[in-house]
Amino acid sequence: MRxxxxxxxxxxxxxxxxxTQRGMGALAEKMGIExxxxxxxxxxxxxxxxxxxxxxxxxxxxxxxxxxxxxGSMAANLHAxxxxxxxxxxxxxxxxxxxxxxxxxxxxxxxxxxxxxTVHEIVVSDDQGRRCSTIRIxxxxxxxxA
Numbered sequence: 001m002r003x004x005x006x007x008x009x010x011x012x013x014x015x016x017x018x019x020t021q022r023g024m025g026a027l028a029e030k031m032g033i034e035x036x037x038x039x040x041x042x043x044x045x046x047x048x049x050x051x052x053x054x055x056x057x058x059x060x061x062x063x064x065x066x067x068x069x070x071x072g073s074m075a076a077n078l079h080a081x082x083x084x085x086x087x088x089x090x091x092x093x094x095x096x097x098x099x100x101x102x103x104x105x106x107x108x109x110x111x112x113x114x115x116x117x118t119v120h121e122i123v124v125s126d127d128q129g130r131r132c133s134t135i136r137i138x139x140x141x142x143x144x145x146a
Contacts, residue, residue: 015039019074028070031063035074043075043108049099058098059132065093068122068135071108076118076139079110086118086139093135102127106135116141 015038024033031052037044045067052063069091076086104124111119122135 015043015078018078019043022074022077024070024074027066031066033067033070035071038074038078040075040079040113041110043071045071045106045108046103047106048103049101053100057100059100059104061093061095061133064095064104064124064133065091065135067104067106067124068093068108068133069137071106071122072120072135072137073139075108075110075120076137076141079113079118080141083144084141085144086141088137089140090138091135093133095133097126097130097132099126099132104132111136114141 016035019035019038023029024035032048033045035043035045047063047067049059052059054060069088073086073088080086104126106122106124108120108122111121118139118141120137120139122137123131124133124135125131
């Protein structure tokens with residue numbers, strides 16, 4: 001369901017198929033990030049703690065940010081639609097808890113979906129559902145380079 005070339009809404013199945021076909025990029029794949037739900041209104045991804053820790057065994061703060069940016073940028077690109085490219089222009093994160101085992105889950109929801117700018121919030125939680133990090137990303141939508 002498109003309006004003006006942008007995805008106004010799409011089913012999770014269609015969005016997940018789109019994200020899988022597009023790919024997440026080498027870094028996200030190397031970190032074990034997997035998308036489990038994907039639409040313009042809500043995207044969910046997981047990342048294993050193992051392999052994404054700092055020397056003391058806590059999830060590296062940058063790993064939380066990679067999960068958040070992967071979800072937020074991909075969601076912005078789904079919203080942007082064909083012939084457009086969403087690129088990150090600002091990201092910030094506040095880490096409030098450290099996961100030490102299992103899997104963390106990021107849930108991405110839009111704050112603003114415009115024609116030229118999107119803003120998403122990503123909440124990353126541990127296996128017990130406790131918030132570990134809150135990430136906000138702003139993406140600029142531009143024409144896809146030739």
